[in-house]
Amino acid sequence: MSVSQAAAQFERQYAEYRRSKTVWTVLFWALFAVCFVVSLVVTRFDVVALAEGLPRTTDFIVKMIPPIGWSTFGADMDEWYWGIGKWMNSLLNTLLMAYLATVLGTAVGGALSFLAARNLVKSYAVYWITRRVLEIARTVPDIVWALLFVLAFGIGPLAGVLAITVHTLGAQGKLFAEVNENVSPLPIEGIRSSGGNWLHEMRYGVLPQALPNYMSYTFWRIELNVRSATIVGFVGAGGIGHDLFTSIQLLYFADAGAILLIVVATIMAIDMLSERFRHRLIGKEQLSQ
């Protein structure tokens, strides 16, 4: 093949490559345009209403911070945070809800994770059913669980704890099961050969290998559950979300702003603490290897 032939072949192939790429790009954007237009129609998207609503939104947000003067700082803050005692109590409830739901959900989900790991159970039926149960618990959003539990347990934090617990056990069960499926089989075989039963295999063969990852996931879950616990109050399942919901519904903007500030500060503090713990745990894990 001469150089000119090779060049011609390259030109041909390159043109073909360009053509197919153009076709895909056009197809992608056409699909995108169709989706976009259909979505606008289906949601009855109204630019005028949006243009009217947006200034009102910024107005709301501005009103959330009442005027605070330098000279009257203390008195202004006192007035803004008039309900601090009530809100702090709600915040404590929220944090304890998140804690309890994490503990209960991790305990149940962790126990189920051994049944949901393909390498640890012999019976395929047990594995399949456990997986499906975890999937349902995880896929139904926690606020929907909260609605269901409010029906049975009435309004209050109890329903919120149960809702977050169910969601947590689904998520933890799946994550822990993935960790379990990645453990080395050698320690398990060692324990089986020295006469251990299934529980011994799990306790002494699997748990020591998987525990650091469990802990990381659990600290992560606490962060997520604190967020959830601030939200479930919107449907009456307790916590600071309830105060936030009523203040926005009744258009008490300063109250809403004060509560939002508390919520954000709490979430940021929890994230930071949890991250520090996770790094410490992971660091330890690396040292021991």
Place this chain on the structure above:
Amino acid sequence: MMPTVPEIEELRARLPRAFSPSPQERLRRVLVWGGAAALTVYCLYRFGFFTWNFADGVLKFGSVVVAQLFPPTGWDQLPMFLRVMGETLAMAFLGTVLGAVVAFPLSFLASKNMMPFRPLQFGTRRFADLLRAFDYLIWALIFVRAIGLGPMAGIMAIAIVEVGTFVKLYSEAIENLDRKQMDGVRAAGGNRLQIIRYGVLPQVLPMMVSNTLYMFEHNTRSASILGIVGAGGIGFLLADRLRAYELQEACLIIIMVVLTVYAIDFLSKKLRERIIGDGQRPQVADDLPQFAEPKAK
């Protein structure tokens, strides 16, 4: 060769630390776990797990709620449910697109290698963090009061959280890019815009598209619950049916939502695999984390 029992005993006496942790370490463990257990019991007590009310609730949940959920009914309303489900998807789609469009230019401002003026870069990042710090439902509540009931409030709630998420994800993608391709365009005489078009975008675009798709998938879930506070979508019907004790219809809606979420997850995963090879999820705050898994041996 197996060690004999006396040998083990002798070793234990000689090297106690190799067999058990030090007394301080043991005390610390007892305190930590004992404290956690005590706090758990206190919480159980505080939230009324030890009351008759709780036992009643469990019975009621079993006999009234769970028993009445099945079998799902309301099939005659299915066309209406499907239309509202379509509205839910449309909300997720528009919210994600709107968020991505606004976040795209901002993400360049928020990248250290694109924005030399540090305060602006830092400020944009923190602003994005602030938008992301509030949950979708909180934004939805605010927008419902400002714009009114309906899907527009939901779209805005999703868009505003997504601006925060995308500025973070996109700017991280931009900061991780390879300088050599930018240098190449510059060496060939490209101006600033050309450097971005030919040196930056080809590197970051697949990542951005993949992340955007992932967030669309994620927002399908969010959009299906925003209706609970009146921001449009299937959540409104769900909350309505649950509060009216129409549990069988609620069950049908829940099943529909779950199936839709699965379908979108599946499609989006396939598409993402096509775009960047692996279907990796981006690391965002409210999702399952991706830690290094222990190596399979």
